[in-house]
Structures are given as structure tokens and as C-alpha cells.
Amino acid sequence: MASFDIVNKxxxxxxxxxxxxxxxxxxxxxxxxxxxxxxxxxxxDNTIHLVAGDNMKMNALKEMLTRNAIKRGLSPKVLDFKPLEGTSKGHVKMEIIVKEGIDRDTAKGIVKEIKELKLKVQPAIQDNQVRVTGKKIDDLQAVINHLKSLDLDVPLQFVNMK
Known part of the structure; x- marks a missing residue:
């Protein structure tokens, strides 16, 4: 049986x-x-803490951070921007959570998408990843190509192809 894992590392x-x-x-x-x-x-904690003088500077800071993430080969989808907050000194601050792993709801959506393909593969949720097993490598590659075409809220990597 061939298999691979769908992860967000x-x-x-x-x-x-x-x-x-x-x-x-x-x-x-x-x-x-x-x-x-x-x-x-x-x-x-896998978080980024931003402090800037005003809203305009904060927007410029977010844009710089996103642009530098793309330059480093990271998807901007991994950055979860929280709402803007004020500080006691009149500045603004923001927390950014770096999303790693696949949450339960997204994993269920991935499993549903795989089952709708009607291929002879078995998806299974394991902690923060999804393992897909099947007899034919062509079926597994069809699953990978289909998942790459979807616009999910997390970037996916396909690892451990056996």
C-alpha cells in the first residue's frame, strides 16, 4: 500500500x-x-508581536512582513493577523499567530474533498495531519493534484510518499 501525509509545517x-x-x-x-x-x-509561542506609532505605520509594517515572508518562500496564509489594539503610550500593537499544522475542521474538509473524488484511497486524520493510503500511486497523485487546485486557508505540503 502506498501512502503520503498532508501537513502544514x-x-x-x-x-x-x-x-x-x-x-x-x-x-x-x-x-x-x-x-x-x-x-x-x-x-x-509561534507568535510575532508588532508595535507601531499609528495605523498607517502598522499597515506598512504588515505589508513589509508579508512581502518578506513571500521572499523567504513562506505562504502568507501562515500569518494569522489578530485585531489592532491600542497601547497606553498612544501606539498600536498587533499579535500575529504563525499557523502550523492542520486544524480539525480543515482536516475534515480535506477528507471530504478526497472522498468526493471517488478514488480508491483512504484518508485518515492523525493529530494535525492527514494520511492518505491507496494501492495505486496514480490515485494518490490525482488526490495531490486536486488538493493543490483548492484554495484552503492553510498551505499544504505533501510528504512521506511511500
Whole structure:
């Protein structure tokens, strides 16, 4: 039986590089000089903390972060932007959660999509990934091609093809 896993894995080093590139860009931009701006990546919690002077600077910061993530080969879908909040010093702050793994609802949707193909494959949800098994590799490749064509809220990687 052939099988593969559908996962959403993030390289935390690439997120760290994205944050560092954003910090370099903020330090080199004239419109951010002299303003209080923070970009902090918490590896333990997989979150990015942003602080900017006002809404316009926060939007520019989000755009820089997203652009640098794309340059590093990361999908912007992994960045979950939380609502804007005010700080006591008149600045604005935002938390960004880096989504890793496939949540239960998305996994159920993936399994449903696979079953609608009417191929002889068996999808199974395992923790934060989906394993697909089947006798024919052609059927597994058809599943991969179909899932690549879908627009899901998380980026998918297909690993452990056996």
C-alpha cells in the first residue's frame, strides 16, 4: 500500500529570517526614523508581536512582513493577523499567530474533498495531519493534484510518499 501525509509545517528559522529582514527594512526606511517600532518573534509561542506609532505605520509594517515572508518562500496564509489594539503610550500593537499544522475542521474538509473524488484511497486524520493510503500511486497523485487546485486557508505540503 502506498501512502503520503498532508501537513502544514513551518520552518521557524525562515520565520526568524523574515522578522530579521523586516527589522532591517524598518531601520533603513526614512518614514520610520525616530518612531517607536517593534517586531518580535516568540519561537516558543509561534507568535510575532508588532508595535507601531499609528495605523498607517502598522499597515506598512504588515505589508513589509508579508512581502518578506513571500521572499523567504513562506505562504502568507501562515500569518494569522489578530485585531489592532491600542497601547497606553498612544501606539498600536498587533499579535500575529504563525499557523502550523492542520486544524480539525480543515482536516475534515480535506477528507471530504478526497472522498468526493471517488478514488480508491483512504484518508485518515492523525493529530494535525492527514494520511492518505491507496494501492495505486496514480490515485494518490490525482488526490495531490486536486488538493493543490483548492484554495484552503492553510498551505499544504505533501510528504512521506511511500
Amino acid at each position: 513551518i520552518n521557524s528559522q525562515e520565520i526568524d529570517n523574515t522578522v530579521n529582514n523586516t527589522i532591517k527594512e524598518v531601520n533603513s526606511r526614512y518614514d520610520f526614523r525616530g518612531l517607536h517600532t517593534e517586531v518580535i518573534f516568540n519561537k516558543k
